[in-house]
Amino acid sequence: MRIPLIAGNWKMNKSVAEARAFVTAVQGKLPAPDKVETAIAAPALFLETMLEANVDQVLRIAAETCYYEDEGAYTGEISPKALRQIAIPYVIVGHSERRRYFNETDDVINRKVHAVFRNGMTPIICCDETMGRQSSGEKIHWVVNQVSAALKGVPAEDAARMVIAYEPSWAIGSGSRASSDQAEEGCYLIRQTIADIYSDDLANGVRILYGGSVKPDNISGLMARDNIDGVLAGGSSLPEESFIQLANYQNL
Numbered sequence: 001m002r003i004p005l006i007a008g009n010w011k012m013n014k015s016v017a018e019a020r021a022f023v024t025a026v027q028g029k030l031p032a033p034d035k036v037e038t039a040i041a042a043p044a045l046f047l048e049t050m051l052e053a054n055v056d057q058v059l060r061i062a063a064e065t066c067y068y069e070d071e072g073a074y075t076g077e078i079s080p081k082a083l084r085q086i087a088i089p090y091v092i093v094g095h096s097e098r099r100r101y102f103n104e105t106d107d108v109i110n111r112k113v114h115a116v117f118r119n120g121m122t123p124i125i126c127c128d129e130t131m132g133r134q135s136s137g138e139k140i141h142w143v144v145n146q147v148s149a150a151l152k153g154v155p156a157e158d159a160a161r162m163v164i165a166y167e168p169s170w171a172i173g174s175g176s177r178a179s180s181d182q183a184e185e186g187c188y189l190i191r192q193t194i195a196d197i198y199s200d201d202l203a204n205g206v207r208i209l210y211g212g213s214v215k216p217d218n219i220s221g222l223m224a225r226d227n228i229d230g231v232l233a234g235g236s237s238l239p240e241e242s243f244i245q246l247a248n249y250q251n252l
C-alpha cells in the first residue's frame with residue numbers, strides 16, 4: 001500500500017520566526033503518518049529551528065536541495081551529510097526552478113540523487129514538462145528522459161523508497177494547474193518508466209506526487225486518481241490553515 005504524501009515546498013519564503021510559528025501551529029492538526037504522511041521542505045537555514053518546534057514529530061521536515069559531495073571546498077553549498085546528521089528524511093532534487101535558474105543538468109541531478117541515497121535519506125525527484133513541449137506533443141519523451149537520467153546507476157533497493165514528483169512547469173505558480181486527467185497521465189507515464197527500468201512490483205510501490213497550483217479546493221480530484229499518491233504544493237503550503245486543509249484532504 002502506498003501511504004499518501006502531502007508535501008509542501010516553501011521555496012525562498014518565510015523567516016526563521018515564521019517557520020517556527022508554522023510548525024508550532026500545525027502540531028496536533030495533521031493526520032497520523034501511517035495514514036497520510038506530511039512534509040514541509042524549507043530553506044536549510046530554518047531546518048534546525050523547525051525540528052526543535054516539531055514536538056509531536058508528525059510533520060517531516062525536509063530540505064529543498066543539497067549538493068552531491070558530502071563535504072569539501074564548495075562555498076555556499078548544503079552538505080547531504082550534514083542534513084543526515086540532523087535527521088532530515090527527505091530532500092527535493094531536480095525541482096524545475098533548480099534546473100532553470102541554477103542550471104542543474106540531468107547529470108547533476110543524478111549525482112544528487114546518489115548523494116541523498118548514500119546518506120540514507122529519500123529524494124523527492126522532480127520532473128518537469130514545459131508548455132512548449134506540451135503543445136508540441138513532446139512531453140512524453142521529456143518526462144521519460146528526465147526520470148531515466150535521474151535514476152542512472154541507482155540500484156533497485158534504493159529506487160524502491162524514492163518519491164517522484166510530476167511538476168509541469170507551466171502549472172507551477174501560475175494558478176493554472178494540470179487537469180486531473182493530465183496529472184494522472186503524467187504520473188502513470190512515470191510509473192511505467194520506473195517499471196521499464198526496474199520492475200512492475202517496484203513501480204507499484206513507489207509514490208508519485210503531482211505538483212503545480214495544488215490548492216485545498218482542487219486536491220480531492222487529484223488524490224482520487226489511481227497513480228497520484230500525493231502532492232507537492234508551493235504557494236498553498238505557506239499559510240498553516242491551507243497546509244492543514246491539504247493534509248486533511250480526506251475530510252474536505
Ligand SMILES: O=C[C@H](O)COP(=O)(O)O
Binds near residue numbers: 167213233
Ligand atoms: O514544488 C512545488 C511546485 O513548484 C508547485 O508550486 P505551486 O503550488 O506554487 O504552483
